[in-house]
Amino acid sequence: xxxxxxxxxxxxFMLEGAWATLRLTLWAMLLGTLAGVVLGLLRAALPRLTMxxxxxxxxxxxxxxxxxxxxxxxxKSIAGLEWSAFAVGCVVLGIYCAAYCTEIVRSGVxxxxxxxxxxxxxxxxxxFQTLRYIVLPMATRVSFPGWINLVLxxxxxxxxxxxxxIIELLRASQTIVTRIQEPLFVLCIAGLIYYVxxxxxxxxxxxxxxxxxxxx
Amino acid sequence: MMAxxxxxxxxxxxxxxxxxxxxxxxxxxxxxxxxxxRGFSNAWVSIARNTPSLFQIYILYFGLGSFGLHVSSWIALxxxxxxxxxxxxxxxxxxxxxxxxxxxxxxxxxxxxxxLQGYxxxxxxxxxxxxxYPLTNQMVWAVLMTSLGVIVGLNNDLTGVTQDYNxxxxxxxxxxxxxxxxxxxxxxxxxxxxxxxxxxxxRY
Numbered sequence: 001x002x003x004x005x006x007x008x009x010x011x012x013f014m015l016e017g018a019w020a021t022l023r024l025t026l027w028a029m030l031l032g033t034l035a036g037v038v039l040g041l042l043r044a045a046l047p048r049l050t051m052x053x054x055x056x057x058x059x060x061x062x063x064x065x066x067x068x069x070x071x072x073x074x075x076k077s078i079a080g081l082e083w084s085a086f087a088v089g090c091v092v093l094g095i096y097c098a099a100y101c102t103e104i105v106r107s108g109v110x111x112x113x114x115x116x117x118x119x120x121x122x123x124x125x126x127x128f129q130t131l132r133y134i135v136l137p138m139a140t141r142v143s144f145p146g147w148i149n150l151v152l153x154x155x156x157x158x159x160x161x162x163x164x165x166i167i168e169l170l171r172a173s174q175t176i177v178t179r180i181q182e183p184l185f186v187l188c189i190a191g192l193i194y195y196v197x198x199x200x201x202x203x204x205x206x207x208x209x210x211x212x213x214x215x216x
Numbered sequence: 217m218m219a220x221x222x223x224x225x226x227x228x229x230x231x232x233x234x235x236x237x238x239x240x241x242x243x244x245x246x247x248x249x250x251x252x253x254r255g256f257s258n259a260w261v262s263i264a265r266n267t268p269s270l271f272q273i274y275i276l277y278f279g280l281g282s283f284g285l286h287v288s289s290w291i292a293l294x295x296x297x298x299x300x301x302x303x304x305x306x307x308x309x310x311x312x313x314x315x316x317x318x319x320x321x322x323x324x325x326x327x328x329x330x331x332l333q334g335y336x337x338x339x340x341x342x343x344x345x346x347x348x349y350p351l352t353n354q355m356v357w358a359v360l361m362t363s364l365g366v367i368v369g370l371n372n373d374l375t376g377v378t379q380d381y382n383x384x385x386x387x388x389x390x391x392x393x394x395x396x397x398x399x400x401x402x403x404x405x406x407x408x409x410x411x412x413x414x415x416x417x418x419r420y
Contacts, residue, residue, distance in 0.1 A: 062356065063396045064363035066375065071396060074389035140386035156268035163367065170271055177224050183278035190276065198266040 003182045011189070017172030018193050024158045024168065027090040029151055032097020039098065040105025041131075060099040066160050068092050073164045089161040092155060100150050108143030109135060141212055148205035152198050169193060220377035221398050228358040231294055235301025235358070242306040243313065264303020270364050272296045277368040280295060291299065291363040297358055312346040313339070345418055352410035356403045363399070374398060382406055
């Protein structure tokens with residue numbers, strides 16, 4: 001009963017899948033954070049003018065990610081772009097990230113009180129100096145836990161890319177299940193890998209947070 | 217597709233109702249003295265929060281098969297989302313419970329209320345107010361998560377119906393764009409309804 005046809009090679013295959021998951025997360029976070037920081041700053045600085053932007057980003061948060069993947073994949077074919085599925089996955093996840101990250105950054109920047117801003121300005125700092133030396137460092141600390149949560153969320157959402165044909169952790173385990181017919185065991189291993197990855201990110205988050213709080 | 221949208225909403229609402237009930241049980245279990253109960257609920261919450269919801273649905277759909285338990289894809293989807301919701305909501309409830317100061321329950325007790333009355337009349341109304349917004353969020357999430365049913369072969373919810381049409385006609389972009397619009401509308405209706413409810417419920 002306890003014998004299994006799960007081999008070391010299968011485990012390697014799953015770890016490769018996990019690596020794909022991690023890479024996707026990394027790219028998506030990179031794209032999403034860069035766009036999110038810029039858009040978030042814009043949203044905080046010009047709330048009226050950028051209202052349409054908020055509506056647009058709201059769409060990406062209210063439509064299932066799965067549908068976004070399919071739509072973008074179809075759009076890619078219609079537009080005749082020669083992108084790999086991996087690139088499509090990164091871009092869709094990146095936009096999705098950006099939508100959330102914008103809100104996180106915006107609330108972080110808004111949490112810096114206006115008086116701090118005024119104090120910096122009256123010390124003779126320019127607008128960009130204030131932003132760079134005063135507002136951003138303070139906003140980062142506020143936004144960081146939210147950002148880590150976003151990383152965790154995105155890592156879990158990468159499992160949806162199997163629909164557009166990228167072999168990531170869950171798809172890899174499914175492939176193995178199809179061959180050796182032991183779904184529970186293989187899926188438990190996949191779950192364990194996901195759990196460990198999430199745990200690692202969460203741990204990293206706490207370490208960084210603690211470090212930043214040292215001179216509070 | 218409208219019928220599919222109805223199935224989607226139905227599934228989401230059912231999963232939310234069960235999710236809230238289980239989350240309340242989990243929250244109270246997490247404060248229990250019995251380490252077994254505490255361990256169980258902690259394990260539930262951390263698994264629900266640290267693995268993808270698609271993975272949870274997979275486990276229920278494919279994994280239960282190895283015990284000879286064959287569930288339909290709808291049941292697997294519903295159970296998966298409920299499991300996920302319960303985990304997230306339990307965490308929200310815990311945060312909400314922390315925000316209600318302990319002195320409130322002591323004050324209620326010293327006014328002669330029983331423990332149950334204190335919880336029912338004092339703590340829960342305040343808790344509800346704090347967790348109301350996360351609850352709405354989770355509801356939207358639940359609707360979005362129902363789209364995962366199509367991966368385990370559900371074919372009568374919104375995404376499933378769309379996929380059916382897609383396979384028949386190969387008009388992927390048109391059908392999925394329509395589905396996206398419907399999902400967006402559902403999400404907006406939920407948010408709007410929640411706002412109206414909040415305005416009605418929390419007037420004072």
